[in-house]
Amino acid sequence: MQNQDIARIRRFFRAVTTEVGALETSFLGKGRPLGVARVLHAVGHYGGDVAGLRRELNLDKAILSRILKGLEDEGLLTLAPDPEDARRRVAHLTAQGHAEWQDYDRLSNVQAETLVSRSKAQEALLNAMDLIASTFAKDRVTLVECDPRDEAAVWCLGQYYAELERRFERGFDVNLSRDPEAADMIAPKGAFFVAMSDGVALGCVGLKGWGDGQAEIKRLWVSEAARGLGLATRLMERCDAAARDLGIKVLRLDTNSALPEAARLYEKLGWVEIERFNDDPYPDLFFEKWLD
Known part of the structure; x- marks a missing residue:
């Protein structure tokens, strides 16, 4: 330096x-x-x-x-x-x-x-503060299981949908995707996790159970201020552990090629690309992982 x-x-x-x-x-x-x-x-x-x-x-x-x-x-x-x-x-x-x-x-x-x-650039200032605080508190982020309808979860999902709206060529409407209310991301079928840092939500992920030994990983999102700190990996690993606790053997997920960093993460974590397994209009990449 x-x-x-x-x-x-x-x-x-x-x-x-x-x-x-x-x-x-x-x-x-x-x-x-x-x-x-x-x-x-x-x-x-x-x-x-x-x-x-x-x-x-x-x-x-x-x-x-x-x-x-x-x-x-x-x-x-x-x-x-x-x-x-x-x-x-x-x-x-x-x-x-x-x-x-x-x-x-x-x-x-x-x-x-x-x-x-x-400041005349208030949003930029707040984003810079988020980045600094997330970096300083990297080791003090906790993963909390909650209902996807809780306030912190709803906020994270709103940020996630807004990012997809910006990054997808034709935008994003959650009502066109399956299970927009995330009803299967709660026990006993699934789970939902939010990453919290001193009262601020930094990321989320859902485990959507099918009730037959299979489940999907859905709505993985990490705040831009917390990216590069390994939080997405922690959220994915927490879903793996929750799936094992629920007796789930096979995990699947989908994503869009407009999110190349997501596909790289899944491949790094041992997921294997497979053929399409749903009729959701947004994804074009599909992955699967078998749990021990």
């Missing part, structure tokens, strides 16, 4: 720390530094398991303990042994702590809106 590239990265780091108030002793004017406010937010957002907080925040045990003790002294939270495992500690927000957490959320939303409003 050239010196000028390193300088660009370090300029970015300095700009971010200044903009978010990382060096201030009173983040958002609430009288606490950013680190303390971040821990308070994490207790409210992720739950109070102290070991889980330490992993989520990547904080040293002693530093986290000191911050939690300070918040407890302020009357913002309580610390107690986990009722199911006395070796673990759990933090719970008090009524005052919950109010402070909500106030931080409100002020943070205002700060975010103010920042983005400065």
